[in-house]
Amino acid sequence: MSNPVYARVRQNPKFHELVKKRSRLALGLSAIVLVSYYTFMMVVAFAPQVLRAPLSEESALSVGFPVGAAIIVVSWLLTGVYSHFANGEFETLNDEITRETLQ
Template sequence: MNDPTRHAQDCRRIRANPKFQRLARQRARLAWSLSALVLGTYYLYMLVVAFAPGWLHAPLRDGGQLSVGIPVGAAIIVLSWLLTGWYVRSANTRFDAMSAEIVEESQA
């Protein structure tokens, strides 16, 4: 049966582990950095939309129907996907390995 006292002790021991603290810092740093990059990109795009819309309306090439704004918007979406993939890869490799090591140490 699950003992709440033992569970609380295990949680305290894991939180006190320097490896867990390093893991938490690294995950937070990566998550906040990628979030800031994505939000910064979106806000920059919105600033261009607000203050220089003519630049986005310009044709991609002379006589073409496609404006500059379409590939720029698509690039922002692709960038978001790539950064999400980077985070998932980091979480599934480096962070999961660190978590497994921490759990293994806590059970010993």
Template sequence: MSAEIYRKVRANPRFSELEGKRSRFAYMLSAVVLITYYAMMMLVAFAPEVMRTPISAGSTLTIGVPIGAAIIIGSWLLTGWFVSRSNGEFDRLNNEIIQEATK
């Protein structure tokens, strides 16, 4: 693309809207992942007895295992949500903005 098209894209108010939506969404998902990971680390550091509590009487599997698995699976799901929204809404807006700039 030429410099003129880049200028038109950046001047489009919908481009600012796209940047804002994409950034807010990425920051929100990043915060959710970081908070859950650090919450688990704080729980391990300051209340390890909670994490080593058996799931049931006589079980060797502790509650920390499903909590860790849930955090990992949740991170995968959030990544999938981001990719889905990026390939849908954000790409659609991006293509519309480029189409307007190339007219």
């Protein structure tokens, strides 16, 4: 048996809007992270000379270090982007859905 509160939530158009927006954002951000990470892994596997090249003539650091660090930083930033929407637009929609459902 289905709970009537859950049924009212699922029938609310704002719930469908929330699910659609949240899913689109999560999939987009996940795709960015996965493509960047797997591209990095493919370069490591098939063209390691690109990443082991020094940053400059006198540098002890290779190109791979800043590239790998950039992937990590971008992942953190994308987490911040998701948190921004989750605590903003998504939270507002969720509050509206809750208010309308409990009336």
